[in-house]
Amino acid sequence: MMLRALFLLLISGTSLLAQSSDEFTIRKIYDKALAEGQSYAMLDYLCNKIGARLSGSPGAAAAVEWSRHVMEDYGFDSVWLQPVMVPHWVRGQKEVGRIVNSKKMGTVELSVCALGGSVGTGPEGITASIVEVKSFEELASLGTKQVQGKFVFFNRPMDPTQLQTFTAYGGAVNQRGSGASEAAKYGAVGVIVRSMGINPESYPHTGGMRYATGVPMIPAMAVSTKHADLLSRLLKDDKGLSFYMEMHCQLLEDAPSFNVVGEIRGSEYKDEIIAIGGHLDSWDLGQGAHDDGAGCVQSIEVLRIFKAMGYKPKRTIRAVMFMNEENGLRGGQKYAELAKQNKENHIAAIESDRGGFTPRGFTISAPDGQPEKRARIQSWKPLLEPYGLSDFSQPGGGADIGPLAPQGVTLIGYLPDSQRYFNFHHTPEDNFDKVDKRELELGAASMAALVYLIDQHGLK
């Protein structure tokens, strides 16, 4: 009994020591991020000097070169490009969405934009009447008879009572993604989609849409939430309302682009890789500050902090700037394809693509049949909770790292507070001035702290 007690004491002593050393290192990580952080300056450059960077655009090309240089200048062990062909969609000149004959208001210009991937209307535009629906079910119930030759106006709002705004987004976004093809089935000439914003706003949200095969490709436009409400009010008394849509967007040939990868090689287990990343491409309307400049600079900052602290990771740590998350996911697919081809062993991949907001926790998707990996990460909660990270309950990784799942990689998403995200997402407002310095830095430090713990203790 005495021996056993002594043994337990030793064990718990060792564990306390490890705990206290982890506490110390994590505190140091946050100090580096908050007192000498460089994520905010990086984001300033990416947003204000480069700006919008839709796949295939000059901005995207500039961002590739910029991030390569930044990681080289920080002296990471290797920095390289992964070539990948990406869709190349262009918006063309400013869209027009106009009510032409309101009984109450006459001609009304609406705040609109083309949805990403949409076909244009041709230069002569399209004029037709409007039928409003809240769901695909309601659309189906109207049928060809009431839809043929008209615009379908999808006007189901994001549910404001959802605590997590991403849940509200999930409940509305099929209108944007599949609305055009659903409406085309019944002979619609185009769709007008209520923007994916949770508040009353005067600007539209763009975002990806896809055409189903076997139905005509009709143009798809987003309208600001305020103007969606206006349009709906006007339609109530004025069924003969006529709408003019003009969009000059088009899909060009695929264009060459790149993922950008920076790496610090592990000192003990260099073949075990921990990847952290965000996506370098953005939509074309704003600067892509929260979506996802924040995730990119935070990922670079993790490696920079390790170097600045003199921390030598046991495992190989990679910062990955994924290309083309917004309209194709080609970069994420390419990264996973190359990882498989090169027989790389990723033990974890972490994505930051929910904005540069104050930390709440991490989402975790462990590989099938390995719930202990999720439990392992959750066991670190006491070390991370003092930094505002208390939610480790939700599953999820991220779009770009998703393709790594079949390789048995534990996928993790950085989870910041979600309340303000959909004020900016895919809009002309997603600019540097909407990002708070400390919130951004805390995100970078939170990611670095988790990478440190995985690096030290593994996920076995």
Add this chain to the structure above:
Amino acid sequence: MMLRALFLLLISGTSLLAQSSDEFTIRKIYDKALAEGQSYAMLDYLCNKIGARLSGSPGAAAAVEWSRHVMEDYGFDSVWLQPVMVPHWVRGQKEVGRIVNSKKMGTVELSVCALGGSVGTGPEGITASIVEVKSFEELASLGTKQVQGKFVFFNRPMDPTQLQTFTAYGGAVNQRGSGASEAAKYGAVGVIVRSMGINPESYPHTGGMRYATGVPMIPAMAVSTKHADLLSRLLKDDKGLSFYMEMHCQLLEDAPSFNVVGEIRGSEYKDEIIAIGGHLDSWDLGQGAHDDGAGCVQSIEVLRIFKAMGYKPKRTIRAVMFMNEENGLRGGQKYAELAKQNKENHIAAIESDRGGFTPRGFTISAPDGQPEKRARIQSWKPLLEPYGLSDFSQPGGGADIGPLAPQGVTLIGYLPDSQRYFNFHHTPEDNFDKVDKRELELGAASMAALVYLIDQHGLK
């Protein structure tokens, strides 16, 4: 044994039922706040139609009338004013803070403002050289010999590595509050205080300062954090730097003002009062949106939500708009004085004065020797955590409710995320456009949920 088991089953059944009814009501509170909330529209009016409302100003008088009308219009059972005399300090024309002879830059206008309560310089201003210090200890070590006839420049920054920005504020704010009198002890002619901002900013932060008795009252000015850094850099190579200060502020006679109180009377225990409040006064530079328009409209919103839900509280619920938190606390003192005089029994008082940001938790200060009241509130964490309220660990109430402490009242502070607060606090930037609608609404709902639980279950 069988009977006992049955008894336990019944007990736990009842408790489960209560739990589930609480869950249901709390969900309803959040639905009301998020889908049909009026806090944001109230704040819009208070900020954009009334604006700044320093004690004794026309804005403060307008805010008193406005809040009285709002609560009457919502049909609360009683709404009344509590007269209170308040300090009446006025800023006068725009201050000047100017480096007059920089070797490198010549004349440099700095971004400055008078600290609240400061005397002016007289219209002729004051010109003198500058000595920079980081602390009162450093000031004392310099002594009269090196301070006499000069400006003292207090330049200790808020510590950016503090996770809670209020802790960083606490570590720096004595420079603002007592710096002038400390410097006057050694013959200084005035003080220049680094603004209480945690980030590099181009605008100054005002805030309260007090003169100690027995030392001369010298003028006290705040300088923006960016200009504090500039001034410090210039002083390094240029000890003969000369500074011109001109401030026209003055303290007038005390002015009449009011606390504004609205009440819904309890159906079962009407003599047990739960008070919730914020302070109606603000500094004069911005609109007082986060500080503390947010707390005021959230407090009114709690009672409005209860009425909108048809919830009849068992206990009496009061929304209190305290006057003069910023430069005197006369409203808070008057409220406590009247409560004592009228033998009122406050079982809890909740203050929201940390901005309209996303919820984190509540601070709790239970009366001496009654830790069970704190534990009671903490026991509700499972009901509140789904709404982002997970931190119930810190002590604290709020400045305005503090004077109730001697009456054995449990004091509670609404605790939102603190990262952005000191970007706005006491600055020209504390405006309506810096408040997020959902974050504000979640705060109101969080307060309503806690008031509901206290009302239903008491704190015994």
